[in-house]
Amino acid sequence: MKNILIMALLALPLAAQDSFDFKTLDKLGTNSKNHTNITLDGDMLKLASGFLGAAGGKDATDVKNLVDGLKGIYIRSWEFRRKGLYNSADLEPLRSYLKQAKWTRVVESKDEDDLSEIYLLPQSGGKLGGVAIVAAEATQVTVVYINGSLRPEDLAKLSGNMGIPDIGSQLGNLKNAEKNTEKHKEED
Amino acid sequence: MAIDFASVVNDNQAMVFSLALRFLRNREIAEELAQDVFLQFYQNLGRIESPAHATWWLRRSVCHRSIDEVRKRKLRPAVGLESAPEPASLETPGDLFLLSRIRRMVQALPEKAKAVVLLRYQEDLDPTEISEMLDMPVSTVKSHLHRSLTLLRGHLRKEEMACGV
Amino acid sequence: MAFEEPVEFEKAVKRALRQELPPPDFAAKVLARAAALEAATRAPQSGKMIVLAVWRKPAVWAIAAGITLAALIPTGISEYRHRREHQAREASRQLLLALDITRLQLQKTKQRLQKVSKQNAL
Structure with missing residues (x-):
């Protein structure tokens, strides 16, 4: 079987990433049959966005608008021949990082062997500082890590026509929680 | 209008190579054929009227030459997509590799149907343009499109059901 | 993932069939072959023996190399641009x-969330 491997464009040193060190997730791939690795830092994002922008069209403009404020997009995915070939505890480095870096888990969905989590990093002005998705299924694990400034409506566009009303309402809860925290701080 | 050969190569190399690759399914052979197409174009440079004409000429040439090359090398799979056996084990289950599965299925289509699908979805041509490109009636082009998409979608569903999605 | 709407499937097919990039030196190879073809075409149209004799002379090879190089020098400059464009496309x-x-x-x-909600509602 052919391995489908998308090579990283650059090997990023930790400092340049200014974020999570993906090498800590390498253990997940020990028994994988396929893996996907996409690493797009600021320079490559600008290059890609410029190229797409030059091509024109509404889609290209939407992508360009989405990507303009981003520092990096990182995708890691591993596929396994059967269930039981990875240890979900090997995802803890990422979860710990997100927790200590003040990301908020806005969605956690568990269905039999499948677990999905979505984390957002709130920023001032109603924007987001990042989105992370951790999807652990029986025979596949996918991590999406988007670092940088984006608007909630860009995130909704990313999900396509189906939209993410759940994320939207979670964002609403998040904003309210922030307001309440600010209010409590003032009252203290 | 003087046509700059280097510009034509630069602007069209991805299109020519990509079409050749989808037919021939081998990078080395596709590169060789794509180079030959450009060389043939070079020899016919005097007849080309505009950059758009150049693109049209190259597209037509690579499609026809690729189909001929496939027949010559007998690169077609032994069975067409319709009679492919039910997937017992999948090469790449999971949504993540959906796009490569679709590519694989398109590459398994019979050559004329594949040419129609490639010109429609890779090159964005409409059925009338495709019919001129392939010397095929418009009704046949539309029939190929409809049948191929139905086949691809059906086969994709079968794979997903086998995977338990 | 089953496609509910044919339009969604067509979009997926379009994404799957995005153009593949040729090798980075593809254009340079094509131009070099075209230059060689040009050089061969412009060789004297005399008899075979004379043509062979001509091609044995180092000067002719130098001229042919010069023509090829002249064709390649501009490609050297555009090669950088091409590489950059290749990077951008990739x-x-x-x-x-x-x-x-x-x-x-x-x-x-x-x-998944919708499925869980439905199950909880039942």
């Missing part, structure tokens, strides 16, 4: 793939 291809993967995962999560 980056944009990876970007679009990354966005596709992100979209798929978001949609899967939503479907």
Whole structure:
């Protein structure tokens, strides 16, 4: 079987990433049959966005608008021949990082062997500082890590026509929680 | 209008190579054929009227030459997509590799149907343009499109059901 | 993931069939072959023996190499541009793939949530 491997464009040193060190997730791939690795830092994002922008069209403009404020997009995915070939505890480095870096888990969905989590990093002005998705299924694990400034409506566009009303309402809860925290701080 | 050969190569190399690759399914052979197409174009440079004409000429040439090359090398799979056996084990289950599965299925289509699908979805041509490109009636082009998409979608569903999605 | 609407499937087919990039030196090879073809075409049209004799002379090889080089020098400059463009295309291809993967995962999560909600409602 052919391995489908998308090579990283650059090997990023930790400092340049200014974020999570993906090498800590390498253990997940020990028994994988396929893996996907996409690493797009600021320079490559600008290059890609410029190229797409030059091509024109509404889609290209939407992508360009989405990507303009981003520092990096990182995708890691591993596929396994059967269930039981990875240890979900090997995802803890990422979860710990997100927790200590003040990301908020806005969605956690568990269905039999499948677990999905979505984390957002709130920023001032109603924007987001990042989105992370951790999807652990029986025979596949996918991590999406988007670092940088984006608007909630860009995130909704990313999900396509189906939209993410759940994320939207979670964002609403998040904003309210922030307001309440600010209010409590003032009252203290 | 003087046509700059280097510009034509630069602007069209991805299109020519990509079409050749989808037919021939081998990078080395596709590169060789794509180079030959450009060389043939070079020899016919005097007849080309505009950059758009150049693109049209190259597209037509690579499609026809690729189909001929496939027949010559007998690169077609032994069975067409319709009679492919039910997937017992999948090469790449999971949504993540959906796009490569679709590519694989398109590459398994019979050559004329594949040419129609490639010109429609890779090159964005409409059925009338495709019919001129392939010397095929418009009704046949539309029939190929409809049948191929139905086949691809059906086969994709079968794979997903086998995977338990 | 089953496609509910034919239009969604067509979009997926379009994404799957995005143009593949040729090797970075493809254009240079084509131009070099065209230059060699040009050189061969412009060789004297005399008899075979004379043509062979001509091609044995180092000066002719030097001229042919010069013509090829003259064709290649501009490609040397455009080679850099081409490499940069190749990088940009590859980056944009990876970007679009990354966005596709992100979209798929978001949609899967939503479907899972909807399934769980329905189960809880029952």
